[in-house]
Each structure stands twice: as C-alpha cells, then as structure tokens.
Amino acid sequence: MKILGISAHYHDSAAALLVDGLPVAAVQEERLSRRKNDAAFPLAAAEWCLESAGLEPEGLDAVVFYGRPMLKFERILTTALRAWPQGRSAFTHAMKNSLGEKVWVRGLIQANLGVPAKKILFTEHHQSHAAAAFLTAPTDAAAILTADGVGEWATLTVGRGRRTPGGATSIELLREVRWPHSLGMLYSTFTAYLGFAVNEGEYKVMGLASYGTPRFADEVRKVVRRTADGAFALDLGYFEFHTTVRRAYSKRFMDAFGPPRASWDPIDLATEDGRRYADIAASVQLVLEEILVELAASLHHETGLPDLCFGGGVALNGVANARVLRESGFSRLFVPPAPGDAGCALGAALYADRIHFGQPDRPLPDHPFWGPEADGAELARIAGEDGLPVEELGDAALIARTVQDLTAGRIVGWMEGASELGPRALGHRSILAAPHSAETRDRLNRDIKYREEFRPFAPIVPAELAEDYFELPPGGLRLARFMSGVFPVKPQWRAALAAVTHVDGTARLQALERAMAPRLHDLLMAYGKASGVPVLLNTSFNLAGEPIVNRVVEGYSTFRRCGIDVLAAGGARVEKRVRTKVQAEAELDA
C-alpha cells in the first residue's frame, strides 16, 4: 500500500510517504519553503515525497491527516464559549483562523493533491504521536506516553502498544488529560513569560534552567496541581492562553513570578533579574520532570512492560527524558527523532497502514534520514562559479582532510546523504567543530549561530565509546541515539570537552552507531586517533531564525554568510578564501 501522511496548520508541517509499510520519504515543509516552523499545508513536501518515489497522487491508496479538524474546531469554539464574556479577541481570531482553511482539510487535500475524498483519512492527533513513537521503535510491546500542547482535546495520553513481527499491531490509548490542562502549555507559557518564542524557545528555557536554582518550585506547583487520581490540572487563574491571543499568562502569574522578560532584553545572569529568570526556568523544569517521572512510574507499574515509547513535543525535553529513564522503572525509553508534530506525518501514515488497513508489521529502519539528498556536484559547481577552490575527494581523503581542519580549530559545515526528519541535526546536516575549548563554543555562538551564550552545544560520539566519556544509565545509549537525553559528562573529561559541557556538567549527546551514518562514524574515529578524544561538537547547520539547510545551495549560502571555515558536501570540499575588502568589492564591481 502507498500511504501519504500529512501534518499541517499549527507548526512544523510535514509529509511522509509509506510504501508497503516502510517509509521511503519524509520531509518538513520548512526545509523546502525555507520558512522556519512553516505551518502551511505541506504541498512542496508532499510533492517531493511523491516525486522521490516516482508516484502520482492517483497512485496513492490513502492520504492520512494527523488530526481530526472538526474535533479541534469544536475544542476551539467550546473554549471561546467557556470564556464568555471574556475572550472576544480569541474568538474572532480563532474563527477567522479556523474557518479560513483549517477545518476544510478534506477539501484542501482534494484540491491540492487531486485525491478523491474517500481516500482521505484522519487519525486523532495523539494517535499519530503514539504511532510515531511506538511503530518506529525496535520493540514488540511497550507502554506509550504522549504529551504536547494540545491535539483535539487531549494534551497527554497513556496507553500501550503491541505488535507481532509479520502479524497484527495494536495501539490502545487508555486515558487522557484534556485541554486546557496541559504540560506543553505550562512549559510554553513559561517560555513566553521568559521572553522566548513559543514552539521554538523551549530549548532555551531548558538550557537556562541549568544556571538557576529551583527556588520558585513551590509557586510552580501551585500553578500546576496534582489531582487525586495521579494526573494534574492547571490553575487557570494563572493563565490567559484560553481566553486571549494576546498573552498566555495572567496578572496573577506575574504577581507570583515578577515582571516578565521582554524578548529584546538579553539575559544577564550577573543581574538580579537574570538570576530570577534562570531560577524560574529551573523551577518549571523541575516540576515538569517530577510530573513526568510520576506519570511514567505509574504507567510502568500498571503495564509491567520494560519499554516506554514517548512522543509529543514535550518529549523533546532531554533533561526530563533522562530523569524518566533513570527514575520511572522502565528499562528502555524510546523517543523518535521527530517526536513533535512533524513526526506525526509519519505516525499518521503508520497508524493507517498497521491499524486501519491491518497490514502486517514490518521492522522499520532505525534512522531519521528520509529527506532530500545532498549533492556534492552542486557544491563543486556553485563554488567553482564563485572562484573558490573545490576539492573533490573520496571518503577516506575527505575524512583525513576534515580531521586536519577540525584539529586546526576550523569549523566545518557537513552535509551528506538524506536530510533528517525532525528538529535535530543528527549528522547529515551538521556544523562540526573540535569540542575541547570554550573559545570554540563562544565563536560558534558569536560568529555562526548568533545565539544566547547560555545555550549549550551537543557532542557526538561513536556509540561504542560513549560510556568512556559520559555517565549513561542503563538504556541511556538508546536515548542518546537521536540526541533525546541529557547526561553527565564524566568529570575527568569535562575540561577536555569544555565546548560541549553545559554549566551543570551535562551534555545532550548523540551516540552514533556506525550503521546509521558510516562516514561520520569513521570521521569520529579518525578524529579520536588524531586528538585522543573521538568526540565532536555537533550543532544544526543553520543560522538563527532559519530552518536547517536542506540542499547544498542552502548550505553554501549559509557558509558564505557566517564564520564557518570549511564546507563538505558529498565528496566536495570548499574552504573559505581569506579576501581583502578591496578584492571583494572588485569582484562585485566586475
């Protein structure tokens, strides 16, 4: 069967194509449209998926949308009604927004892809998250936990999944916490309060938390209370996200935590306000972890299963994930590379294939590389046109050359193979650097990523050597496969890994198995041989406000606009030429 999964309209829209039960292509719309967090209907992504498989839309057996739009509309309308007579602006905004496009998904898919209505299916949002988490994980039976801002009504679900190799699959969601009580909204509200963009700045809150002490934890526990049945509920007096589009938090929230940070105001941890922001971040992080650990521990007790699959945007919180793994009783924790809405495109398609159509289970390739390929010849052409010397090298020579670059302190843009699905660069669209000195970190922040000083960079290490450098709990290696957990760097290595060790001595590492990205693995080993430490700094190949690069031309334009020294794509390598201002102007005048 050929099934196209689609996620759209809220954030991170994406398309994923399944052929005979296996993914063949998946990409986020933002990687093609070049608009970060693009939420538009993913027409370019769908077309690319079909084209890469040589399919026409009429060849599809089904198109599956990752949510039930009418149910979502019901929730939006009911929320507005419950807030009456407050919430006029939220009502007008939501109606214009929903009635403009978002509720007419069936017609939209028909119009854009020419697929007949009877082939268009809808999963529930959290079913898509559950399927993306469970059906991509190498396990036959697992407990399932999904948590995000909100789907239709559910904000968090628990359940279990079971599959028989070559046989039937079941995903049973047992219970849910319903809107407006949401861990995702809790964290996003603090994100907005701390002056960061919602659905984008949550990483920053997590990074900032390490600088603070959770002295506001009791206040946060008043904002999100535990219910007698072991779930949680928000005290809505602290929030306004359900009544207005203007602000997520209320005056009472500000009375409790002080004035919010303006987005333009840099965080200075030497000031009282800066420390307060860090303490608030630490407090909400702690409370989130506590709740997740308790929910997971109770689910473990209930199901008796050793594995937990965790999906939804909240599963991007690597610090919380590591605590869940350590403290909930589960032996293994599976978080997919795209646990957020982008991954729902794949989840929806898998759910339809295995559950709706009852297709037999097939093990999925355990990697995130489903996007467009990087073409080294394209780099050679463009750089050649700009008069930059291009080297075209075989794998071994490229690795040797890159090791030289890295040991010389150069920063390398690294593109190979298909791009990743999900928010993290896992080795195919990465910026790589030596991990040893804090100066490298500062240079990356200052000249390349243009981002806040308190945000850490992640290390990448061969999986078989990860435990030499990092303190991994049982199951930690699996969680580190897609950079989904934050773990302590071994104290004796912290100085040698200063660029990737966060202020609290931890790192969000990726443990790379050779089978997943052989050439990058070889590079790590070769770098280890040259430097004594087979670890590199690995950060996503993009600039602030831009999506991760996709095609080589985007990698090249990024390389030209920032302090990256070397760009390697496929077998091609380009190094930045040091030019005088006069030379550069003469070139442009020519």
Added chain:
Amino acid sequence: MRSPLSAIHWLAWRNPKRRAENLLRFAEVEADGGRDLVRAAEVTRDPLLRRLFLKHALDEQRHADLFRRRGVALIRALPDRSASAVQAQWLTPGERGLDDLRVEDEGDEALLAFLHLSEKQAARDFKNYVAVLGADAATRAVFEKVLHDETFHMTYTRNQLLRVAPERAGARIWTARLRRFWKAYLRLAAALAGLIGALILTLQFFLVLPPFALLARRAAKKEPLGWAPIAPERNGPLERQY
C-alpha cells in the same frame, strides 16, 4: 524638498517609546528581508547575482542589528517600558523587501525590478525620517548609515537589471510598480475584510453566543479534573473528521 507628509512623520517619531517600537519593528522587517534575499541568492543561476544578493542579505542583517540595538537603547532609557497603547505602524513603513513575493516563483528580472523599487521607496522614507529626527542624533546616525547602503542597493539592482534584461528593464520596472500597487490594494482589502469579519464575529460573540456559552460553562463544571478514560470507539474508523 520637504515631504508633504513630514508633519505625520514628525508625529510618528516624536514619542521615544513609539520611536523605539518602530526601530524594533524595522529590525524584524530587515531581518525578514535578508532571509528573502538569501533565498533569492539560492534560487538564481546567475553567479554574480548570487554574490550580490548574498552581500545585500548581509547588509540587511547588519541593518537589523543597528535598528535593534538603537531600539533597545531607547527602550532602556524609558521610565515606562510597557508597549504603547496606540499602534500606528502604517504611519512609518520601513523597507518592504520583497513584500510577500514568493522568491521561487520569480525570475531574476522580476526580483531585481521589485528590489529596485523597494529600495528606492525605503531610501525616500528613511530620508524623511532623518529630517524629523533632529534632536535624536543617535537614531539619525543609524538611518544615515542604512541610507548609504540603500543607495548602493538601489544602484546595483538597477545596473543588474540593465545587464540581465537590457531591452526590458523599463517594462520590468513598470510591471513591478503595478504589482506593488496591486499588493498594496490586496493588503488594504485584506485589512478591510479582516475588520469587517472581526465586527461580524464580535456581534455574534455578544448576541448569538450567550445561551451557548451558558450551556458550555455548565458542562465545563461537570467535567472532572485529572484523567479521562478514552472510549474504545475513539480508536475506530479513520474516515471521520470529528
């Protein structure tokens, strides 16, 4: 020559808080424009245009930084840092960049013509702002720096248009001019439609919704907090949207 709108400009820039907000908004617009130019550089097959678009994109990024820094400095000097009650962004258009042009769908000629007009308009606006910023030397200096670059942008886009389309340059500029008018009309029409829509929805909110609101609130009171079981039929057929 003094702009006939100088009184409006003076009004729009007089208040330091609004001045700061305008500058922060300009910073966002310049950064967005820079990203559009990066896209233009990625899409073009002309190597010289690629280099020029990238340089232009870097300039826009620098302008964004200049505007942001000055805006932040002004806000920091204010006794009251809250946002202005009156938003009058239409009084002070910044650079429009490529408007809502889809860069991928345009050829080099159309992009150059569009950019040329946009830079020309921005240069004119910025000159007007400089004229009314008499007392604020630091903000004036920012505009003067930006203005210097805008002049280069205006010139290179014109020269490149003449290079890539020597015989069609004039026609391209006129087409771009008409498209800008059309886009301005669309923006106005969309704003008007939005206003009418908001008015109708507001009337509905207060006149039609109250009985339903009452029912919804009563229902909400009955909803228990905490876990809600998921009925097995929820895992049923995927054909329905609700």
